[in-house]
Amino acid sequence: MSDKTIRPGVKLALEYGPIIAFFIGYVLFKDRQFTVAGIDYSGFVAVTAMFIPVLAVASFLQWRLSGHLSKMQIATLVLVVVFGGLSIWFNDERFFKMKPTIIYLLFAGILGFGLMRGQSYLEAVMDQAMPLEREGWMKLTKRLALFFLGLAVANEAIWRTMSTDAWVNFKTFGLPISIFGFFMAQSGLFSRYGTSEEEKEG
Structure with a gap:
């Protein structure tokens, strides 16, 4: 399709x-x-x-x-089905609470693996949305990998030490706001390394 x-x-x-x-x-x-x-x-x-x-x-x-x-949406859906299913099967909410940790560790690991190979896997999936120079992609990928790692640590800390109410608020509002804030904070990088489609083709 x-x-x-x-x-x-x-x-x-x-x-x-x-x-x-x-x-x-x-x-x-x-x-x-x-x-x-x-x-x-x-x-x-x-x-x-x-x-x-x-x-x-x-x-x-x-x-x-x-x-x-x-790919991020597909991975999220699969992990929701797996960890949500485990929570239901074992009647244990902890499995579902661990799901964001696994997702963000997976994303951080994939991006980190690409960086070790000298590649930006982020560029492969977002190039059409945000045309950047190669150096810009590498810097953004490194920052995003560290950011995902930070989200994984934050999720673990919150669900293990705080109430379920606090975790639900974090998942519903904290995570989306954090991701939005991260990309807003990269405006300087986008401005410095951004390219037009004409420049790329030229």
Whole structure:
């Protein structure tokens, strides 16, 4: 299926809608207990069970509408299914809380491996969105790998030492705001190393 244009509002809703749905579900059901087949599940685990199909449907719709899913989106969906499934199977919310740690360590490791080979894997997936000189890509990739590593450490520290409420707020609001802030902070790099499509082709 060829790539198609998807309206920004629809894309934003499909990407962040499941996260907001998880947050709302948690707020509504966090103090409730659900019994299924004689097994008691906390509200957190029940909402996790809801989140998995919601994310899967949103990812499918985005693929149908745009004809494309990024490798990051696919990896996130797979890890949500795996770790969310483990939380439900073992009735243990810790598996789902570890999921962001695994995702960010995976991304940091992939980017770091590319840097050790003298390559920017970030450039391979984002070149069309942000044309940069090679030196710019290498610097941005190094910074992003360290940033992902920092997010993994932060997630571990928060879910292990703080309340579930604090972790849900961090996941719903802290992570997106941190990522947005990181790219805003790179404006100087984008300005210094940015190139136009004409310059690249020339």
